[in-house]
Amino acid sequence: MKRKLTPKQRKFANEFIKTNNAYQSAIKAGYSKNYASVGTKKLLENVRIQNYIQQKTGNVEKRESDEADEVLKNIYRISAGKEIERHYVQIDNLAKEAAGDDDSLDARMGYMVDNTTLTPASTKEQVAAAELWFKLNGKLKNDSKEVEEQKIRKLEAEADVAEQKARDARSSGQDVGKQFDKMFERLKEDSDK
Known part of the structure; x- marks a missing residue:
């Protein structure tokens, strides 16, 4: 027992x-x-x-796992363009105006109707859900190779500008060349990463 x-x-x-x-x-x-x-x-x-x-x-x-699974199912359904349940309230503005300042529950029930539809999500929602789905599955990185290359080009350009400023400062006799050299080295290190 x-x-x-x-x-x-x-x-x-x-x-x-x-x-x-x-x-x-x-x-x-x-x-x-x-x-x-x-x-x-x-x-x-x-x-x-x-x-x-x-x-x-x-x-x-x-x-918690079941709730997470349900969220994932909804993300997948939205991204796949499948029908999802949508709830919204429809308001009859003429009936609302006729009710005047009466904001009681009975008055609101006279001009508000709860509706539910089954429709696919909008294209924008589908794209956002698909992007999230792919990120969660590791199939979508935040930056593409092209974006990474653009970032590197930008860092190199900034390093070139800093180097030119350092040359200009040295040639004008100012003692700020060492500061620019340090800044240039930091930018070069960042671009090499």
Whole structure:
């Protein structure tokens, strides 16, 4: 026969899940301070309590996973152009005007209608969902090779400008050449990365 947790043990386990403090959990569960100071190890080693805590945490993980799966399914459905359920409120402006300043629930029910349709998402939503789907699957990088090359060209151009400024400063007799050389070296290092 499988023994169940006592109400005190169940309360202890639930409090321990919330606080991760065995002593305080034992006191809140109704154990004496004496027992709480010496008996919490025994409570935490209790197989039934351990199983209860594992079951509770497992249920939460499963629910969270199920919710994440549902979100992923919706992203995929939108990106694939499949029909999705949309909820919206339709307002009859003439009836609303006739209701005047009456903003009661009954008045609103007279000029507002909840509607639900099944339609594909707009093209813009489909593209955004597809982009997100591919990013989540690692099939879409943030920058293409062309964008990376443009960034490198920009860094090189900035380095060339800094180098020219350093030459100009040296030729004019100013002692800022060393500063420009340092800036140039930093830009070169950045472009090599």
